[in-house]
Amino acid sequence: MKTKEKFLSFNLGVRDTAVISLQHITEVLQVSLPEICSVPEMPSSVLSIYNWRDEMLWLIDLEAMLGYPPISQRPNLLSRMMGIVLENKGKYLGLLVRELIDIEWLDTKQMKPAISELFYPQISPCLxxxxxxxxEEIIFSLDATTIIQAPMWWIHN
Structure with missing residues (x-):
């Protein structure tokens, strides 16, 4: 049984690194902040709706969703961010991150179980x-399916 899988790695917060399995990533795109139109009365982690392939794609501030300071509160706000488009059962969601690191082969047998006491309360359900x-650094492995299926996106959709 093959246990090596391709993951996309990216920064979370100032020091952390996270990965998402490539099997749930449809596309990676550069998003410039002027193209983002914000939506009122949404959770703070929901940044906007974005025109993607002539469809409306929800863009999520992944860091705010996981308990980090929101991207918009950073003093050095970037004019361009990276969007990771996730797909699960025909549902799409865009995660905004500051920068991508690499595509890595990781052995899923080396993955340690997420023990909720070790992590922020917001990040635990998504790990x-x-x-x-x-x-000796921790790399968070995020569960794309859990992120896409989070009730907060679909209440408003």
């Missing part, structure tokens, strides 16, 4: 587990 890299 599949975590990896420890060669530098």
């Amino acid at each position: 599949q587990g975590y990896f420890i890299n060669d530098l």
Whole structure:
């Protein structure tokens, strides 16, 4: 049984790194902030609706959703961000992150279980587990399906 899988790695907050399995990623796109139109009366982690392939795509501030300071509160707000388009059963969701790192092969047998006491309360439900890299750093493995199926997006959709 093959246990190596391709993951997209990206920064979370100032020091953390996270990965999402490529099997749930449809596209990666550059999003410039002027193209984002905000939506009133939405949770703070919901940044906007974005015109993607002539469809309306919800754009989520992944860091705000997971308990980090919102991207919009950063002093050095970037004019361009990276959008990771996730897909599950015909539903799409865009996650905004500051920068992508790489595509990595990771051995899923090396993934440690997510123990909720170790992590922020907001991040725990979205974790599949975590990896420890060669530098002894934790890499969060996010569960794309859980993120897409979070009730807060579909109440307003």
